[in-house]
Amino acid sequence: MPWLQVHLITEQERADLVAVLFENLGALSVTLGDAADSPLFEPAPGEQPLWSRTRITGLFPGDTDTDSLRQRINQAINRETTKDLSLEMLKDQVWERTWLDSFQPMRFGSRLWICPNGQRPEGESGVFIDLDPGLAFGTGTHPTTSLCLQWLDRHKIDGKRILDFGCGSGILAIAAIKLGARQAYALDHDPQALSATRDNAEKNGVSGRLGIVSNGSEITAPVDMVLANILAGTLIDLKPKLTGCIRPGGSIVLSGILASQSDDVIQAYAGDFRMHPPEQAGDWVLLEGIRI
Numbered sequence: 001m002p003w004l005q006v007h008l009i010t011e012q013e014r015a016d017l018v019a020v021l022f023e024n025l026g027a028l029s030v031t032l033g034d035a036a037d038s039p040l041f042e043p044a045p046g047e048q049p050l051w052s053r054t055r056i057t058g059l060f061p062g063d064t065d066t067d068s069l070r071q072r073i074n075q076a077i078n079r080e081t082t083k084d085l086s087l088e089m090l091k092d093q094v095w096e097r098t099w100l101d102s103f104q105p106m107r108f109g110s111r112l113w114i115c116p117n118g119q120r121p122e123g124e125s126g127v128f129i130d131l132d133p134g135l136a137f138g139t140g141t142h143p144t145t146s147l148c149l150q151w152l153d154r155h156k157i158d159g160k161r162i163l164d165f166g167c168g169s170g171i172l173a174i175a176a177i178k179l180g181a182r183q184a185y186a187l188d189h190d191p192q193a194l195s196a197t198r199d200n201a202e203k204n205g206v207s208g209r210l211g212i213v214s215n216g217s218e219i220t221a222p223v224d225m226v227l228a229n230i231l232a233g234t235l236i237d238l239k240p241k242l243t244g245c246i247r248p249g250g251s252i253v254l255s256g257i258l259a260s261q262s263d264d265v266i267q268a269y270a271g272d273f274r275m276h277p278p279e280q281a282g283d284w285v286l287l288e289g290i291r292i
């Protein structure tokens with residue numbers, strides 16, 4: 001079934017009004033987004049800030065009368081606001097999978113490749129990981145994952161035992177095993193992530209060395225390395241738990257941290273870890289520490 005997508009850009013103060021109008025006119029879903037490249041990072045719990053210029057998108061049934069809908073929106077909102085109104089028809093597709101069409105093999109560091117199922121980069125050698133994230137986070141396209149993959153590519157992983165805390169698609173744990181880790185654990189509180197990790201582990205032939213766990217009680221001895229790409233606030237809250245998983249002399253690799261939050265995370269971990277200077281990619285940093 002095709003869909004009609006209606007976009008309207010408006011000022012922050014009018015965004016809620018337009019969202020309610022779209023719902024009243026029959027929108028099946030209404031989404032609010034940034035219309036002026038002014039990102040909002042990690043609002044406090046309960047806060048729902050909006051962008052100064054907000055794009056409101058309504059999804060209507062494909063057989064909606066577009067002339068009548070345009071007229072009713074124009075009547076409800078003054079002309080000043082509706083100059084930014086646009087309508088487009090969308091073909092029906094399996095939306096959560098469409099991005100895979102443009103997902104090409106990507107290299108991280110000198111030898112690590114993340115490939116959509118079965119694809120290989122022509123004429124290249126290296127360590128290949130077949131990946132389908134399913135509905136979980138973790139393809140390598142996000143800078144926070146990319147920082148971790150590049151870190152893994154540069155470091156000696158051979159023979160190590162590793163915990164990927166917040167595994168999403170399992171990308172970091174699988175990469176660690178393919179780079180030589182003796183054993184890895186992949187932990188997540190989201191069942192969809194555990195299911196995607198299980199599928200990806202099988203595709204890559206590493207299931208025998210990967211323990212998929214939902215809380216960590218299954219990990220009997222401290223590991224050599226913990227990788228955690230979550231968010232700064234969660235990493236600070238999880239510090240006692242993550243610290244308890246690592247042997248003295250072992251490493252912690254933390255990602256998902258905005259550059260502006262780096263000092264807070266370093267401060268939280270500094271008592272138990274010798275922290276290295278941050279590595280930065282765009283707005284994001286990766287932190288590494290050695291357990292004292």
Ligand SMILES: C[S@@+](CC[C@H](N)C(=O)[O-])C[C@H]1O[C@@H](n2cnc3c(N)ncnc32)[C@H](O)[C@@H]1O
Pocket residue numbers: 136137138139140144145148164165166167168169170171172187188189190193229230234256
């Ligand atoms: C940003 S994704 C990272 C996925 C993957 N490791 C990567 O680097 O692309 C963060 C993951 O952490 C999981 N997560 C967040 N908080 C968690 C918690 N307290 N315990 C376990 N998993 C958590 C989320 O479900 C999500 O899959």
